[in-house]
Amino acid sequence: MSEWLESAIARAQGINDWLAPKRANALDLLANSQWPTRKTEAWRYTPLRPVERTQAKVLTDEVNLKPIAIADLSAIELVFVNGKFDPSQLADMLPDGVSIALGRDLDSTKQTDALNAFSTIKPQRHLFGLVNDALAQDVVIVTVAEGVDIAQPIRISSLLSLGAESHTRVQVSLGAGARLTVIEDVQAQGDSLNTAFVEYNVAAKAHLEHYRFALQTGTNVAIGGSHFNLHDHAKMHSSIVAFGSDLSRLDTDIIHAGEYADAKLNAMYLLDNKELFDLHATVEHAMANGTTQENVRGIVADRARAVFNGRIHIHRDAQKTSAELNNRNLLMSDKAEINTKPELEIYADDVKCAHGATVAEIDKQALYYLETRGISRSKAQVMLNFGFINELIDLMPNAALAEWVRPIIRERFAQMDVE
Amino acid sequence: MTEQIDKALAREYEAGFVSNVESETFMPGLDEDVIRRISAMKNEPEWMLEWRLSAFREWLEMDEPDWALVDYPKIDFQSISYYSAPKSMKDKPKSLDEVDPELLRTYEKLGIPLIEQQMLAGVAVDAVFDSVSVVTTFREKLEEAGVIFCSISEALHKYPDLVRKYIGSVVPKKDNYYAALNCAVFTDGSFVYIPKGTRCPMELSTYFRINEQNTGQFERTLIVADEGSHVSYLEGCTAPQRDENQLHAAVVELVALDNAEIKYSTVQNWYPGDENGKGGIYNFVTKRGICHTNAKISWTQVETGSSVTWKYPSCILKGDNSVGEFYSVALTRGRQQADTGTKMIHLGKNTKSTIISKGISAGRSNNSYRGLVRMNPGAQGARNYTQCDSLLIGDQCGAHTFPYVESRNPSAIVEHEATTSKVSDEQLFLCRQRGLDPEKAVSMIVNGFCKEVFKELPMEFAVEAGKLLEISLEGSVG
Numbered sequence: 001m002s003e004w005l006e007s008a009i010a011r012a013q014g015i016n017d018w019l020a021p022k023r024a025n026a027l028d029l030l031a032n033s034q035w036p037t038r039k040t041e042a043w044r045y046t047p048l049r050p051v052e053r054t055q056a057k058v059l060t061d062e063v064n065l066k067p068i069a070i071a072d073l074s075a076i077e078l079v080f081v082n083g084k085f086d087p088s089q090l091a092d093m094l095p096d097g098v099s100i101a102l103g104r105d106l107d108s109t110k111q112t113d114a115l116n117a118f119s120t121i122k123p124q125r126h127l128f129g130l131v132n133d134a135l136a137q138d139v140v141i142v143t144v145a146e147g148v149d150i151a152q153p154i155r156i157s158s159l160l161s162l163g164a165e166s167h168t169r170v171q172v173s174l175g176a177g178a179r180l181t182v183i184e185d186v187q188a189q190g191d192s193l194n195t196a197f198v199e200y201n202v203a204a205k206a207h208l209e210h211y212r213f214a215l216q217t218g219t220n221v222a223i224g225g226s227h228f229n230l231h232d233h234a235k236m237h238s239s240i241v242a243f244g245s246d247l248s249r250l251d252t253d254i255i256h257a258g259e260y261a262d263a264k265l266n267a268m269y270l271l272d273n274k275e276l277f278d279l280h281a282t283v284e285h286a287m288a289n290g291t292t293q294e295n296v297r298g299i300v301a302d303r304a305r306a307v308f309n310g311r312i313h314i315h316r317d318a319q320k321t322s323a324e325l326n327n328r329n330l331l332m333s334d335k336a337e338i339n340t341k342p343e344l345e346i347y348a349d350d351v352k353c354a355h356g357a358t359v360a361e362i363d364k365q366a367l368y369y370l371e372t373r374g375i376s377r378s379k380a381q382v383m384l385n386f387g388f389i390n391e392l393i394d395l396m397p398n399a400a401l402a403e404w405v406r407p408i409i410r411e412r413f414a415q416m417d418v419e
Numbered sequence: 420m421t422e423q424i425d426k427a428l429a430r431e432y433e434a435g436f437v438s439n440v441e442s443e444t445f446m447p448g449l450d451e452d453v454i455r456r457i458s459a460m461k462n463e464p465e466w467m468l469e470w471r472l473s474a475f476r477e478w479l480e481m482d483e484p485d486w487a488l489v490d491y492p493k494i495d496f497q498s499i500s501y502y503s504a505p506k507s508m509k510d511k512p513k514s515l516d517e518v519d520p521e522l523l524r525t526y527e528k529l530g531i532p533l534i535e536q537q538m539l540a541g542v543a544v545d546a547v548f549d550s551v552s553v554v555t556t557f558r559e560k561l562e563e564a565g566v567i568f569c570s571i572s573e574a575l576h577k578y579p580d581l582v583r584k585y586i587g588s589v590v591p592k593k594d595n596y597y598a599a600l601n602c603a604v605f606t607d608g609s610f611v612y613i614p615k616g617t618r619c620p621m622e623l624s625t626y627f628r629i630n631e632q633n634t635g636q637f638e639r640t641l642i643v644a645d646e647g648s649h650v651s652y653l654e655g656c657t658a659p660q661r662d663e664n665q666l667h668a669a670v671v672e673l674v675a676l677d678n679a680e681i682k683y684s685t686v687q688n689w690y691p692g693d694e695n696g697k698g699g700i701y702n703f704v705t706k707r708g709i710c711h712t713n714a715k716i717s718w719t720q721v722e723t724g725s726s727v728t729w730k731y732p733s734c735i736l737k738g739d740n741s742v743g744e745f746y747s748v749a750l751t752r753g754r755q756q757a758d759t760g761t762k763m764i765h766l767g768k769n770t771k772s773t774i775i776s777k778g779i780s781a782g783r784s785n786n787s788y789r790g791l792v793r794m795n796p797g798a799q800g801a802r803n804y805t806q807c808d809s810l811l812i813g814d815q816c817g818a819h820t821f822p823y824v825e826s827r828n829p830s831a832i833v834e835h836e837a838t839t840s841k842v843s844d845e846q847l848f849l850c851r852q853r854g855l856d857p858e859k860a861v862s863m864i865v866n867g868f869c870k871e872v873f874k875e876l877p878m879e880f881a882v883e884a885g886k887l888l889e890i891s892l893e894g895s896v897g
Contacts, residue, residue, distance in 0.1 A: 041486065045825075316814070331829035334796060338827075344820040345488075346839050349811035353839040359794070359826040360833070 002035045002052050005131070011058075012134035018104050018111055019139065022118050026133035033127055042125070045307040045339040046278040050221045050247040056165040056193035058083065067157035067185065072400040075155035075183065076100070078140060082159070083166030083194075085138035097148030097178075103139040103171075114141045117171060121199040122227040123282075126251050129225055132195040136169035142182075146175035146203075153181035153209075153398070158196045160188035160220075170198045174206040176231075181209040181398065188220040196224040202234040204258060209397055210238040214250060215408065217243050217275060225251040230290075232258035239396050240267035241405055243412065244275025244304055251280045256290035256318065265294045266392045270409060271304035271336075272416050278307035283325075285318035285351075292323040297392055299385055301332035301416040311343040312353060319348050325355040330362055330388065332416065382413045445502040451475060453501050454603055460502065461572050461606075464579055470587070474602030477593040484596055487758035488787045488819055489727050491701060494666060501604045501637070557621070564620050566650075567612040571639055574610035581612055585643050589672040589709045589735070597668040597729075598705040601637050605670070608639035613648035613679070622877055624653040638669040644679035644714075651682040653880060666701045667725075673708030675716050677738065681708060684876055685720040685732075686884055692726035696754030696783075699726025706730065712738030712767070719875045721884040722749040722757060723891045731789065733762035736770035736801075743772040746872040748884070750891050751784035751816070760790035760821075765798035765831065774805040777869050780816035781892065787819040794831035801831040809839040810868055812861065812892070862889045 009030055015023060036043035065081045066089070078100060079089040085102055094100060103114050118139070122129050144150055158168045174180055186196055202208050212226055222245060228236055242248065254263045269277045283292045292312065300306045312323045329338045342355040362384050370380035389409060396402040445453060454475055458468040483494075561568055567578060574582050592602045613619050644650050654671075667689070675681045683706075692699025702725035708716035718732040734743030745761035763772035772792065780786040788807045809818035820837045842864050850860035866873075866885055873881045 319814070329826075331826060331831075334827075334829055336827075336829065338824070340824045341822060342820075342835070342837070343822075344809075344837060344839055345817070346809070346811065346819060347817045349814045349816070349841040351811075351839065351841075355820070355835075355837050357822070357824055357835040358833060359824060359831070361829040 001033075002048070004051055004054065005030065005035060008131055008135060015134075015137065017137075018115060019118060022115065023134050026119070026130040029124055030127075030130050030134065033130070036127065042280065042309075045305070046247065046249060046276060048247070051193065054165075054193045054221055056163055056191060056221070058166070059161060059164045063161050065159040065161065067155065067159065067187065070400060070404045073153070073404065075153045078142070078154055078156045078170065080138065080156075080158045080166065080168040082161060082164045083137065083168060085140055095150055095152060097145035098150055098154075099141075099143045100154070101141055103141050106141060110141075114171060117173065117199075117201065119199070121201060121229040121253070121255065122197060122225060123253055126225060128195050128223040128249075129197055129251070132167050132169055132197045135167040135195075136197070137167070139169045139171065142170060142172045144174045144178040144180050147177040148175065149179040150181070153183055155183040155185065156198065158186045158194055160186075160192040160194055162189045163191045164188070165192065166194045168194070168196045172198060173201045174203055174208060176203040177205045178203070179207045182211070183401070184210075184212040184226060186214060186216055186222055186224070188216045188222065190219050193221040194223070196222070198226050200226070200228045200236075202228060202230050202236060204232040204234060206231070206234050208234075208236045210236060211396070211398070211401055212238070212240045212250070213405070214240070214242040214248055214277070217245050217273070220245045221247045223247070223249045225253070227253045227255075228263070229255045229257050230261035230263060233260045234258060235262045237264045237397060238266070239392070240265070240279070241409070242267070242269040242277050242279065244269070244271040244277035244306070247276055249278040249280075251282070253282045253284065254292065255284045256287050256292070256321075259287045260289045261287070262290070263292045265292075265296075266395050267294075267296045268389050268392050269298040269306055270389065270412050271298070271300045271306055272412065273302050273304060275304045276307070280309045280311075282311045283313065283323065285312070285314045285321045285323060288317060288319045288321065290318060290321050290323075292321075292325075294325040295392060296325070296327045297389060298327075298329045298338065299332060299389065300329065300336040300338055303333070303335040305337040306339070308338075308340040309343070310341070310355065311345065312355065314344075314346040314348050314351050314353065316347045319350045321348065321351040321353070323351070323353045327355075327357040328388075329357075329359045330385065331359060332361070382410075385413050385416075386410055445500050447498050447500045449496055449499070449501055449604065457502050457604060457606065461575070463575055466583065467575060470592070471603050474592040474599050475604075478596065478599035478603055481593065481596045481599055487729050487789070488785060488821075489729060489756040489758050491727050491756075494701070496600070499666060502606060560620055564617055565614040566617065566619050567610065568623055569610055571605075571608045571610045571641060578610070578612070581643065582610065582641065585672065585674055586641055587672075589674060589707050590670050590705050595705060597703040598670050601639060601668050601670045601705070605637045605639040608641070608669070610640075611642040611650065611652065613644045613650045615645045616647040617645075618648065619650040622651045622653055636667055638667075640669070640671040642672070642681060642683070643674045644676060644681050646676045647678040649680045651877060652684070653877060654683065654685045667703065669704045671704070671706040671732075673716055675708060675710050675714035675741075677712045677714060679711070680715045680717075682717045683708070683719070683732070684880055685718075685722075686880055686887065687720065687722045687724050688887060689724035690726075691724050691753060691755050694753050696726060699755075700724065701727045702730060703727075704730040706732035707735065708733070708743075709735045709737055710741035710743060713740045714738055715742040715744070717744040717746070717875070718761065719746040719872065720748070721872070721876070721887070722747070722759060723887055725757075726755055728755075728757040728759050730759045731761055733764070734772065735764045735766065736772065737766045739767040740769045741767055742770070744875075745772075745774045745776070746875040747776045748779070748869045748872045748888070749777070749786055750779040750781070750888060751786040752780075752782040752891060753784060754782070755784040757785070758787045758789055760788045762791040763793070763803060765792075765794045765801040765803070767797065768799040768801070770798055770801045772803045774803070774807070775871050776805075776807040777872055778807070778809040778818055779812065779865060779868070779888075780809065780818045781812040783815045785817040785819070787821060788837075789821045791823040791825070792833050792835070794826040794828045794833060796827045798828045798831050801828065803831075803833045805833075805835040807835075807837040808868065809837070810865065811839065811841045858893065862892050865892060
């Protein structure tokens, strides 16, 4: 076990609040965990040295940080500053049917419900998820009542100042037939460490639109997870856009807990310099007639490294499942590295499952075509790269977010060091 | 394969050290003494003993791998006898009447002649028959071409320099747990050397190799194809072997020097255990080949036997323009578990690899493809294409795919595709409409599913492999 984890456990032991039984459970599991090494399958390509060496500390001074503004996006802002929930940034009036509150402030019935639901969707195998269970102090509970359609997105921002350590946790629950959009974002100023986990319970016929942006680069360690539980006829559509940092790791788990659920996940990662990004996406088809479609695309330049693990697990009872996963990668430099592993684990026979993975460089013919039209090689490369990723941006249902992220991505490509 | 043939031929060179083997079976247990005795028994050179001992010391420090998707009780390595002489006549069934009728029915369907059936079932046969002459002519023809094909024990005496140069050069002693164990205790196996520029005049097969019997448990095969040579090697036989041995930890090493080509085909049909998963072989095999410049290694395997399979025939594409191929059909039924696939390590420029894997799961079995394609920084212009298809028959089985893709060269192209489905109702309906019964229909569809792999097998193997699948699928349909 590492010093970092030992100190995390020691700090967590001092917390005594409404989540005590869950925290104790997490600490038990942590005490029996091995610190991941190269031989740990889930961390095979992602060394934890940046965690071991981090100087990030929990900061208690008041700081005033605000999430970046996104044009044409009017969101309900749920802001954590250095791990602390900042209620002053939350709108005074929430739309009918939505409640956002700290777990510790809930009345006892609601608190018991929240306690029972806590950490039931996020699988216990995530080591840093357990750390988050034990250390996240301000746990925010978001609920949307049955049948309510919330047009205004909720944006969950974890903001970190230089050298800060934070552990943030949100539990989102959609009532039957409800509709909601949630945006998750982490913005850190360097030398930081954060774990940011969100669990989503999507009741029957509810519809969740989800975005996760991991755009902080540089000397930040960001480890997080988005975990979804889908009931009968529930739908989810998730878009993930990630840049890398010293260590950036995201775990998503989509659980088809009901029949006829439908999940779509579009993820893209664009890495430069010495960045690392690791996406572990797991889909559990526990019930029949579910559909899953995953599209994951990556561009890796300079000395960056990308890791993708896409697991689809079809349980014995999940007959008539249809699941597809596609992972396409472009390597831009001979020092860059891609490690991808699409996995299928199938225990039901009447299913249609497929996955594909490719790693290649940019299409030489397309490049040549553009050059013959008088476009410089470097410009042509940016165009092609952008087109490759833009196909997934086009699929984002929220136009304001797509318009916001497009120029950011274009800028990133323009800066990428390509040969 | 055939004990009598073996005996007849073994006489020429077995004198000196085999005689005392006849009655010798070591007490279960494994320590340095056992290894010394194995080595002494085989009259091995000193360096070989040292090599075995150092492998054993490495092995003691290693952990049994647990990453494969297979589940079996822990093996007690101290309860295994590491040297056993050929089964003595009195332990064998006296006649085919004493052999499991299920086994005999299978032989019959495969069209195996009676005399061979007796051999396969291990019946004590006293008659000497025609095949002896076949073997003799076969030997002569090879010698004419300069091809060396003998047991590895024999090679250690006759060609020690060749063996010393290449043994362990592809699969190092401490490569993995079972390989290390094999290095320490291997009892016998095949050695093949094809001289420069030679095309081996016939397909080599363990079927013909003498002194082959009862070496199965810790077998070691080494094939060296010198520059510009070509060889096709067939391993195994298509009929189930009535062997109660539990653990098979074999090592196969292939060396294809510049411009050489090795084609290695396996049909594996070890005892898979009964319906409830009782008994059967643990097939934990390390197979790997190294390709030098412009060389090619092609692995083709049809796996239908063994209760647990852990096997990843691999290619190290070291030389520029070298080619690696892996064609596999793995069928599991009953309670069988197979975790099999390949590794293609691209080191040289313009190296190419193709992986075609077809998994069929029936009954309560689990069938996994596990593969690795690695493009190293030097693999300029390298290319890989992988296709893994799984077919499920019945709702109690599992089909899994775990492909690892690691690329560190932007000009290398890796493509991986995998699909999983069941035998489609439409196809079945079409076949049944044409008057085929469900079992025939499924077997036809499965045969079509595996066609890409079967066409890579040598002719006679392909026919038998098709039949073998048909038999293995019996009772799995409906």
